Amino acid sequence: MEKPMVKELVYGAGWYAEEHDGFQPFRWMGREAWLRLSLDPGKGERLIEIIAGHSFAPEKPKLKVFIDGREAGEREIHPAFSVYLFRLTGEGEVTINLTLNRVFHAQGDGRELGIMVRSIRVINLEELLEPLYGEGWYEWEKGEIFPFRWMQGEARLFLPFSWRKGYLLMPISSEYFNQKQILSILWKGKEIGRWPLLYQWNVYSLDLSELPPSGFSDLKPEEDKGLITGNQKLVPAEKENLFNRNDLKEAEVFSRAGSSEPIELIFKLNRLFPERYHPEDRRELGIRVGPISWHQDEERHRDILFFHENAVKNYEEMMAGKTVLTSYPTNLGIDLYSRCNVSPPCVYCLYDRMKILEGKDKDVVVDDQTLASYGPFFNAARTVVNCSFGEPLLHPRFEEILEFCASRGKIVELSTNGQAFTARTIRALLGKPIYLYVSLDAASAETYAKIRNERFNEIVSNLIKLNEERKKMKGLPKIFMVFMPMRVNLHELEEYFRLCQRIEADALVLRPLLYLEKPDIREERGGYLFDYEKELLSPEEIRKVISQAEELSRKYKIPVANQFEFGQVAEPGRSKL
Amino acid sequence: MENFEEDELGLKNLPLCREPWQSYYILRRGILPCCHGEKPIAPMSEWATAWNGPALQEIRRYLSQGKLSPYCLSSLGCPIVQKYLERKKQELRLAALSPQTRPRWMRLVNRLFLGLPARIYRSLQK
Numbered sequence: 265m266e267k268p269m270v271k272e273l274v275y276g277a278g279w280y281a282e283e284h285d286g287f288q289p290f291r292w293m294g295r296e297a298w299l300r301l302s303l304d305p306g307k308g309e310r311l312i313e314i315i316a317g318h319s320f321a322p323e324k325p326k327l328k329v330f331i332d333g334r335e336a337g338e339r340e341i342h343p344a345f346s347v348y349l350f351r352l353t354g355e356g357e358v359t360i361n362l363t364l365n366r367v368f369h370a371q372g373d374g375r376e377l378g379i380m381v382r383s384i385r386v387i388n389l390e391e392l393l394e395p396l397y398g399e400g401w402y403e404w405e406k407g408e409i410f411p412f413r414w415m416q417g418e419a420r421l422f423l424p425f426s427w428r429k430g431y432l433l434m435p436i437s438s439e440y441f442n443q444k445q446i447l448s449i450l451w452k453g454k455e456i457g458r459w460p461l462l463y464q465w466n467v468y469s470l471d472l473s474e475l476p477p478s479g480f481s482d483l484k485p486e487e488d489k490g491l492i493t494g495n496q497k498l499v500p501a502e503k504e505n506l507f508n509r510n511d512l513k514e515a516e517v518f519s520r521a522g523s524s525e526p527i528e529l530i531f532k533l534n535r536l537f538p539e540r541y542h543p544e545d546r547r548e549l550g551i552r553v554g555p556i557s558w559h560q561d562e563e564r565h566r567d568i569l570f571f572h573e574n575a576v577k578n579y580e581e582m583m584a585g586k587t588v589l590t591s592y593p594t595n596l597g598i599d600l601y602s603r604c605n606v607s608p609p610c611v612y613c614l615y616d617r618m619k620i621l622e623g624k625d626k627d628v629v630v631d632d633q634t635l636a637s638y639g640p641f642f643n644a645a646r647t648v649v650n651c652s653f654g655e656p657l658l659h660p661r662f663e664e665i666l667e668f669c670a671s672r673g674k675i676v677e678l679s680t681n682g683q684a685f686t687a688r689t690i691r692a693l694l695g696k697p698i699y700l701y702v703s704l705d706a707a708s709a710e711t712y713a714k715i716r717n718e719r720f721n722e723i724v725s726n727l728i729k730l731n732e733e734r735k736k737m738k739g740l741p742k743i744f745m746v747f748m749p750m751r752v753n754l755h756e757l758e759e760y761f762r763l764c765q766r767i768e769a770d771a772l773v774l775r776p777l778l779y780l781e782k783p784d785i786r787e788e789r790g791g792y793l794f795d796y797e798k799e800l801l802s803p804e805e806i807r808k809v810i811s812q813a814e815e816l817s818r819k820y821k822i823p824v825a826n827q828f829e830f831g832q833v834a835e836p837g838r839s840k841l
Numbered sequence: 842m843e844n845f846e847e848d849e850l851g852l853k854n855l856p857l858c859r860e861p862w863q864s865y866y867i868l869r870r871g872i873l874p875c876c877h878g879e880k881p882i883a884p885m886s887e888w889a890t891a892w893n894g895p896a897l898q899e900i901r902r903y904l905s906q907g908k909l910s911p912y913c914l915s916s917l918g919c920p921i922v923q924k925y926l927e928r929k930k931q932e933l934r935l936a937a938l939s940p941q942t943r944p945r946w947m948r949l950v951n952r953l954f955l956g957l958p959a960r961i962y963r964s965l966q967k
Contacts, residue, residue, distance in 0.1 A: 440850050
């Protein structure tokens with residue numbers, strides 16, 4: 265991250281002693297306060313970043329900042345801790361005065377309280393190496409898939425200068441199913457991106473290579489609402505000459521001209537996530553934005569554009585009740601491998617029947633090349649789900665397939681029996697956006713033996729190993745432990761939650777045992793007669809299991825992904841697992 | 842910011858099932874419109890055409906009219922179908938118990954035989 269360029273920071277009058285809110289330290293500021301910075305001499309633009317909040321919602325006191333007596337801007341301070349940036353001028357000793365338009369009094373506290381300041385630091389924009397979040401972003405939070413920040417209705421983001429020659433990759437989650445929430449991205453007042461946002465998590469790609477160097481822009485900078493405007497370092501003669509040099513890359517031009525101004529973007533939403541869906545969280549919430557990254561892969565950018573355009577059209581066609589579609593599905597089911605290592609098959613598995621149904625296609629090869637050959641069906645997919653009657657981890661090109669899907673930004677869903685974990689398969693899974701559904705259905709070796717075989721303990725120890733390894737790889741793959749409630753395992757639900765805790769699973773998946781009218785499947789295994797028809801639970805029993813699972817989920821803090829609710833939209837504010 | 846309508850997130854008025862628009866399964870056992878589909882709608886090799894083939898068109902047409910197609914109703918493993926059938930069963934049970942919904946002649950017969958036919962019908966239902 266950019267180096268703080270403060271030699272010394274002295275808090276003057278107007279500050280109370282440091283306190284702690286249970287997460288991090290902060291200081292209360294009264295109506296007026298000052299501080300002194302001793303800055304290293306440095307060229308280029310610098311910002312002072314103040315992270316502040318308060319506990320007097322819904323009030324939004326206004327903070328005015330003066331640097332060496334000159335006003336640097338005014339901001340409304342939200343209750344939740346947020347970032348506020350001000351342009352910093354001067355070198356050496358700099359005095360900063362802060363004033364608030366109002367103060368508050370808390371019960372039992374005689375002090376005059378204004379805002380809580382968590383940190384103050386100086387940022388040199390020319391040394392920016394990663395995105396700098398300005399106003400409009402809340403702090404990082406832990407998400408079901410990855411960490412994210414809530415964005416307010418409007419937010420500001422600075423990107424390193426070097427990112428101009430590439431594409432911005434943003435995972436965004438919207439609560440709007442109807443695509444009516446629109447995100448506009450502005451650069452110097454000009455709209456450079458406008459996306460109707462898709463429901464829940466999706467990746468978006470923004471082309472930054474089209475941005476003209478800011479020094480050359482004939483566009484008027486955003487009217488000063490305290491926002492930073494582009495510098496105008498280049499003299500007109502240089503400007504003309506440089507524009508004619510098409511053979512030079514912009515980056516080179518800029519380094520010659522001695523400018524490396526970062527990209528300042530403004531994000532604007534037309535609609536917020538309505539407060540009535542999050543009554544306990546009074547913050548202004550817009551969208552969730554995951555870790556922002558950068559890439560230079562033009563094909564990937566085009567893929568994402570195609571994906572987005574198709575997903576918008578697919579929704580429109582569905583809502584219009586179209587029966588012949590010009591769009592493609594956003595969820596693609598595939599059949600990776602047709603053989604299984606559990607023999608005889610799991611007691612409830614329809615393996616033998618399926619192999620008859622597969623007929624000659626049983627031996628068809630499905631690999632990374634096959635997926636590529638699906639063309640728009642693959643490109644349009646957000647999720648690729650393996651539904652094979654066969655163990656996918658046994659596929660001879662398992663690594664290549666996962667590598668290919670990850671490189672194309674797909675989320676891969678794999679169901680596994682967990683009996684094919686090897687150093688190779690674990691390595692292939694690590695760090696990739698994969699949802700790994702592990703079908704155990706039992707919390708003890710004894711029950712497991714009644715459904716499958718004697719390998720329960722070996723699987724659990726491999727899962728613990730996988731969990732340790734994935735911690736070093738952004739917590740990926742996600743591990744979802746599958747539990748199909750049946751008579752044989754009904755008594756082990758709570759124990760299964762404990763097992764999930766041990767493995768540090770991301771969720772427990774309640775999956776229905778496939779309903780069959782007259783299954784006629786009976787098998788003696790592990791000293792137990794598994795009679796399919798008798799194992800099926802009644803709707804009343806299923807309701808009981810679900811409510812028990814919800815209770816245990818709260819007790820063990822393991823989320824439940826309830827697949828009995830197939831087809832239902834997640835409650836607003838929650839990700840559907 | 843714009844003013845909000847009641848269903849501003851667009852969570853209502855969605856089709857009974859969204860799978861035939863949003864999902865597609867190219868499997869060795871054949872093409873399936875969803876992961877709970879009972880019978881394949883085409884062989885695996887026909888993945889390029891089955892997406893807009895007659896079977897999927899029919900499934901979509903029924904759903905867009907707020908109904909489940911015969912294909913869906915035969916896919917008993919689907920939780921949506923299971924819930925639908927359970928609801929239907931309950932409705933039928935209630936209808937059978939309600940004297941108002943019985944035809945006029947049945948009410949007359951019932952009255953003549955002191956309610957015996959209705960009692961027999963109910964016990965058979967159970």
